Amino acid sequence: MIDKLTASVGTALDRFIQQKQEQFPYATGELSQLLRDIALASKIINREINRAGLAGIEGGAGSNNVQGEAQQKLDMIADVRFTRALSKGGETCGIVSEEMDDIIDTGNHHAKYIVTIDPLDGSSNIDVNVLVGTIFSIYRRRSPIGRPPTEEDMLQQGTEQIAAGYVLYGSSTMLVYSTGYGVNGFTYEPSLGEYFLSHPNMQCKEDGSIFSINEGGYNTFPEGLKEYIETCKEREYSARYIGSLVGDFHRNLLKGGIYIYPSTSKYSKGKLRLLYECNALAFLAEQSGGMATNGYKRILELKPTELHERTPFYVGSKNMVEEAMRCLQQLEKVEKI
Numbered sequence: 001m002i003d004k005l006t007a008s009v010g011t012a013l014d015r016f017i018q019q020k021q022e023q024f025p026y027a028t029g030e031l032s033q034l035l036r037d038i039a040l041a042s043k044i045i046n047r048e049i050n051r052a053g054l055a056g057i058e059g060g061a062g063s064n065n066v067q068g069e070a071q072q073k074l075d076m077i078a079d080v081r082f083t084r085a086l087s088k089g090g091e092t093c094g095i096v097s098e099e100m101d102d103i104i105d106t107g108n109h110h111a112k113y114i115v116t117i118d119p120l121d122g123s124s125n126i127d128v129n130v131l132v133g134t135i136f137s138i139y140r141r142r143s144p145i146g147r148p149p150t151e152e153d154m155l156q157q158g159t160e161q162i163a164a165g166y167v168l169y170g171s172s173t174m175l176v177y178s179t180g181y182g183v184n185g186f187t188y189e190p191s192l193g194e195y196f197l198s199h200p201n202m203q204c205k206e207d208g209s210i211f212s213i214n215e216g217g218y219n220t221f222p223e224g225l226k227e228y229i230e231t232c233k234e235r236e237y238s239a240r241y242i243g244s245l246v247g248d249f250h251r252n253l254l255k256g257g258i259y260i261y262p263s264t265s266k267y268s269k270g271k272l273r274l275l276y277e278c279n280a281l282a283f284l285a286e287q288s289g290g291m292a293t294n295g296y297k298r299i300l301e302l303k304p305t306e307l308h309e310r311t312p313f314y315v316g317s318k319n320m321v322e323e324a325m326r327c328l329q330q331l332e333k334v335e336k337i
């Protein structure tokens with residue numbers, strides 16, 4: 001795999017991006033610059049998160065997003081920082097953000113790329129000092145160069161992603177991303193202000209013994225999923241749920257496990273958003289040897305119809321996702337007979 005050839009632990013992110021670009025003689029450097037823009041914005045967010053308690057930027061912003069969810073002050077700050085970095089960087093023509101109802105037109109109508117982003121994931125965890133994240137996907141625009149971005153640009157299926165990743169603001173801050181040649185993780189060294197390669201060529205184990213699901217909605221889960229969860233318990237698997245998707249995904253990627261956010265009576269289509277949560281993580285899961293589905297179909301092949309649409313999400317170690325799907329689908333068949 002290309003990333004494996006040149007990557008060595010300790011390589012600075014900038015250098016790594018440059019090395020990757022040099023492996024593609026016709027690359028223009030625009031995607032590389034876009035990745036740098038995201039990394040830069042993440043450093044600013046990292047600083048804001050670290051001082052949130054002192055700077056008075058914890059707590060609610062007093063507004064709701066298009067999905068009716070209460071926005072935190074840091075949701076808004078992260079949204080502004082990323083939008084500004086991507087607009088000023090010049091490589092992005094349009095953005096879909098969790099925090100904005102409509103497509104954001106950056107004014108860079110000659111730019112090739114569009115970005116979908118959850119600027120701050122797990123934001124209900126900010127006030128209790130538990131890790132949060134940023135999730136992003138990058139696509140090539142579909143509409144002609146020189147025009148404002150359209151829904152056609154934004155509603156692409158996940159298979160069209162040319163890069164995706166997340167930033168995890170945890171006990172250390174990490175940037176994990178893929179351009180379709182494996183997954184690499186970088187740890188932020190705050191005193192140097194730089195990310196360094198710490199997790200080259202990340203691989204999701206085929207099997208695992210961790211299941212991550214908010215069981216509060218158990219009574220309204222699909223019957224087949226209840227059976228899968230009971231199986232996990234019979235096997236004495238570890239139940240781990242942070243409530244920050246990025247964190248739960250990252251742990252299972254490193255250790256082997258499954259994350260599930262199913263349909264419930266509260267969220268009939270699941271809670272997580274296809275465009276700026278599930279597609280990026282599904283891309284990373286597959287790039288690392290894992291799997292991501294909505295319980296029936298591959299996430300990356302779902303055709304989005306709305307900017308903020310939701311989907312049930314089953315992601316992680318391949319054997320676990322397959323078993324959960326079998327349980328889900330078998331019981332459904334029995335119910336229908």
Ligand SMILES: O=P(O)(O)OC[C@H]1O[C@](O)(COP(=O)(O)O)[C@@H](O)[C@@H]1O
Nearest residue numbers: 118120121122123124214243244245
């Ligand atoms: O509290 P619940 O229902 O378990 O939901 C937790 C999920 O919701 C999210 O917080 C949604 O993300 P946002 O904070 O970006 O809205 C995920 O990170 C997390 O996995």
Ligand SMILES: [Mg+2]
Nearest residue numbers: 118121122277
């Ligand atoms: Mg989120």
Ligand SMILES: [Mg+2]
Nearest residue numbers: 098118120121
């Ligand atoms: Mg969010």
